[in-house]
Amino acid sequence: MPFNISYFPVVRTTDPKIAPGAVGVAFVTGDRNNPLDYFVDPDTSLANTLWTTPAHHRLNVVFDRQDYNTTITASQMGDATSMNTNTSASEYYLKTNYGYYINFPAPTTNSSPPPPSFIAKGIVSPIVVNGVLFYSYFTPTLATCTGGGGTTSTFRVMNIMKPTVNTGDATSSNPNGRVLSWTGVASNLTIRSVLAGVQAGLTSGSGTTNNTSQAQNLKLQDLLTLGAESYSKIRVWRTVH
Numbered sequence: 001m002p003f004n005i006s007y008f009p010v011v012r013t014t015d016p017k018i019a020p021g022a023v024g025v026a027f028v029t030g031d032r033n034n035p036l037d038y039f040v041d042p043d044t045s046l047a048n049t050l051w052t053t054p055a056h057h058r059l060n061v062v063f064d065r066q067d068y069n070t071t072i073t074a075s076q077m078g079d080a081t082s083m084n085t086n087t088s089a090s091e092y093y094l095k096t097n098y099g100y101y102i103n104f105p106a107p108t109t110n111s112s113p114p115p116p117s118f119i120a121k122g123i124v125s126p127i128v129v130n131g132v133l134f135y136s137y138f139t140p141t142l143a144t145c146t147g148g149g150g151t152t153s154t155f156r157v158m159n160i161m162k163p164t165v166n167t168g169d170a171t172s173s174n175p176n177g178r179v180l181s182w183t184g185v186a187s188n189l190t191i192r193s194v195l196a197g198v199q200a201g202l203t204s205g206s207g208t209t210n211n212t213s214q215a216q217n218l219k220l221q222d223l224l225t226l227g228a229e230s231y232s233k234i235r236v237w238r239t240v241h
Contacts, residue, residue, distance in 0.1 A: 001026045003128035005063065009087045009161070010094045012067065020067040024099075024160070028122020028135060030057045035123060035150070035185065036143040037115040056106060057121045059135045061160060062099035072098045079103075085162040102157075102165055104137045115143055118150075127189040127197050132225040133157040134179075134189055134197050154180035154189070154199060156223070175226055189223070197223035 008022040062072060078100040083093040093100060104120040118140045126135035133156070140150035156170055156179045157163045166177035180186075182201030192198040203217045 001126045001128060003160070005161075008063070008065070008094075010092070020065045022063050022065045024061060024063050024128070026059065026061045026126040026128060026133060026135070026160070028057070028059050028124075028126060028137065030104075030119075030121025030123060030137070032121075032123045035121065035138055036140045037117060037119050038143065054107075054119065056103040057119065057137070058104055059102045059122065059126065059137075060099065061101070061133070061163070063094065065098070077101050080163045081165045100163060102135075102163070105139065105167075110143070118143075123152075123185060124188045127191050127223075128160055129191055129197050129223070130194055130225045131160055133160040133163070134199075134223050136180075136186060136189060136199070138185055149184060152180075152182040152184065152186040152201060153178050154182070154186065154223070158226070179223060180221055192222065195225050197225075199223060 003024045003026065005022050005024055008019045011017055011019050060077065062077075076096075076098050078093040078097040080100040080102045083097070083100060084091040086092060104122070107117040107119045110116055110118055120137045120139040122136070123138045124136050126133060128134075134154060135157075136152050136154040138150055138152045142149040155166075156176060157165075158176050164174075164176040166174055168177050170177035170179050180199060180201070182199075182203065184202050186199055186201035188199070190198050198220060200218065200220045203219050
């Protein structure tokens with residue numbers, strides 16, 4: 001998900017000593033074609049192992065400076081749980097890094113393999129609305145030959161340039177954190193307006209079967225930025241023939 005940055009908060013160290021133009025890209029990692037983690041195992045000696053279990057999947061936010069051409073590596077990304085987001089500090093993260101990451105929960109052991117582990121993973125792309133970041137990850141909880149199941153958790157980061165990581169639920173005192181929880185795989189995150197996004201999913205039921213004993217409650221839910229004072233910008237173009 002690319003997004004615009006109105007002002008990059010780090011000034012160039014060489015002439016011209018100005019804030020460079022920059023754009024941002026937010027993306028998640030995870031194998032959407034293998035949401036239930038079949039053929040993934042930490043033991044590479046097993047005959048059916050195709051991929052080893054990752055330590056974490058994660059959300060990545062990269063800021064592409066338009067005055068610098070380099071290959072960005074994992075070591076040049078800041079950990080959002082510990083990096084300094086104070087722009088006046090000498091340790092400000094964008095002075096030494098090109099972005100940051102937020103780890104998803106570590107893999108958990110499946111008591112009835114296969115697969116031996118369940119891995120939280122990104123399946124849908126994040127969105128950025130009015131400087132607020134929304135992202136989701138899917139955590140499988142069941143994998144069988146006839147189907148599977150799990151939950152989707154959707155989180156809000158109120159300031160994409162100064163992220164606050166909260167792995168719990170968002171509250172009125174801390175609006176960062178989980179804002180939605182779905183049964184099974186939720187829909188894509190979509191921008192609805194300059195102040196809100198939207199996502200659909202199941203709020204109950206198995207998420208895998210449609211029967212009378214387990215109602216499938218499909219809902220469409222707003223994702224609010226809480227920006228009551230924000231309004232869309234009026235732009236005017238003139239075409240000269």
